[in-house]
Amino acid sequence: MSLTDYAVVAEGLRKRFRGTTALDGFDLAVRAGTVHGLLGRNGAGKTTAVRVLTTLLRSDGGRAEVAGYDVGRQADRVRARIGLVGQHTAVDEALSGRQNLTMFGRLYHLGARAAARRADELLERFGLADTGRKAVKDYSGGMRRRLDLAAGLIVAPPVLFLDEPTTGLDPHSRNEVWAAVRSLVADGTTTVLLTTQYLEEADQLAHGISVIDSGRVIAEGDPERLKAALGGDRLDVVVRDVADLPATAAVVGRALGARPETHEDTRRVSVPVRPPADRVAALAEAARALRDEGVVAEDIALRRPTLDEVFLHLTAAPGDRVDAEASR
Amino acid sequence: MTPTTPAPALPRGPLDRMRWAVADGWTVTRRDLTHWARRPGAVIAGSVLFPIMIVLMFGYLFGGAMRTPGDGRYLEFLMPGMFAMTMVFGIGATLVSVSTDAARGVTDRFRSMPMAPSAVVVGRAAADMLNSALALAAMIACGLAVGWRARGGLGDALLAVGLLLLLRFAFVWVGVYLGLTFHRNPEAVTAVRTLEFPIGFLANAFVSPATMPGWLGAIAEWNPLSATISATRRLFGNPGWGGDSWIVHHALPMAVAWPLLIVAIFFPLSVRSFRRLRR
Incomplete structure (x- = not known):
């Protein structure tokens, strides 16, 4: 051998x-x-x-x-x-x-x-x-x-x-x-x-x-x-009231310079933390911005992207080699 | 602790291959025998108690109302039929073991190992034959206890036991084939187990085919089970129905021919199904 x-x-x-x-x-x-x-x-x-x-x-x-x-x-x-x-x-x-x-x-x-x-x-x-x-x-x-x-x-x-x-x-x-x-x-x-x-x-x-x-x-x-390549980790901010979502999204998005997604069902704002940004610094930055703007968050955490987010990212990217028709 | 990290042995040459095939088959068989040791209750309930229960039920509950050929006791006539029925129920036992292993991934694990592929099935067949031999021994003991006797010679009695096990051997391959084919389909497994009853009852085990409508009686007489039952009745010296058809007159050769025919059909089918697991 x-x-x-x-x-x-x-x-x-x-x-x-x-x-x-x-x-x-x-x-x-x-x-x-x-x-x-x-x-x-x-x-x-x-x-x-x-x-x-x-x-x-x-x-x-x-x-x-x-x-x-x-x-x-x-x-x-x-x-x-x-x-x-x-x-x-x-x-x-x-x-x-x-x-x-x-x-x-x-x-x-x-x-x-x-x-x-x-x-x-x-x-x-x-x-x-x-x-x-x-x-x-x-x-x-x-x-x-x-x-x-x-x-x-x-x-x-x-x-x-x-x-x-x-x-x-x-x-x-x-x-x-x-x-x-x-x-x-x-x-x-x-x-x-x-x-x-x-x-x-x-x-x-x-x-x-x-x-x-x-x-x-x-x-x-x-x-x-x-x-x-998949858009880095995600920073999630959970708020107590759905009404707070737009303001939270605006504050966190501005703080991290990225486009936030809001999920009403989970009262959550999700923002990608793109490398090479320091993940912990991003978390601190977001927390400070929220406090400065007087937005009350229930929870704030870093996490890996889910598989769904990965696929959304991969299949949304132009010029990739995904053949969406095959076998489905 | 320092692990020993042993290396697997691979066969060198055809003789070695054969030796491994036998050794691996025996390992798989022993796995089943270990079940006897670990769960004697389950084995006894499945292989022994159920047939004994049927003997007692038919022998005493229905026996009084049954018309028996000649002036013999119904039990005397019933036992060879019960022995053969026990062999029929073996189809389901084999089927369930084979399909459970395939569905749970045990068969895949075996197939991913450097063992003889034939051992997966041969080991199962040997274990089932041993299981059925045990069940048959229990049935014979039960029969003797309630007054059934083998009235022919010892040689004839042993020949009868041989015919019963030959039938079981044929049914092993029916079970292996169905188990490998339907392991993704538990409903099919249930269906086959349910079909054991009509197969078992549509024979000469309990009543004479002469009492059935003509076409049904013919099917019952040609049921492979009936040939084995008629032949074993003769060999055990127990009363039988008699009858005039060709198949009744040739019960003994047919009790050999039927199982061989079943093996000739289902053994290659089983091999094919096993190979098809790779498709």
């Missing part, structure tokens, strides 16, 4: 299901040892991309290599080098966490003792040592996901695929999963491709991000640059 700089490469992947185009010229290059976020809405093609890259689906066109091997012609070799953590907890509910991990270890052709030892190590590492002998059906959502992660790591695969690892988890469990992902990429030997619907998640975990829409990548870059 020749060492390559890229652990995952996809070129022009195409996949059609009855009547819908799931992948439409999907390109991706993930540098070895990094975490890459594949960001997109429901139905954008994230899961299809992961399924093709993990050999579960055959693409209709294009090619892909994972860990240096072709996913179509060398599926066996690819499978020996990947871990997959899908959207569902893909373990046997009736078995204990330890029994599940031991079974998967055996299927990776570890000996009985090596499989059991590996199971114990992983349970320890993911904080499941105490509950390792309980049936999985009695696990909490966060525990299941952690067990799922552990099952994807039995042979310490060079490339790990995480398909929406935190969708449907409460914030506490989500933080647990994030911590687990961070710890496992800390030594730089594992490449992670992570799909998510949340820019914040990609921002938290990923070194690089690709935004996917209608089966193709419409923007990519490192999180900072991408966020800059």
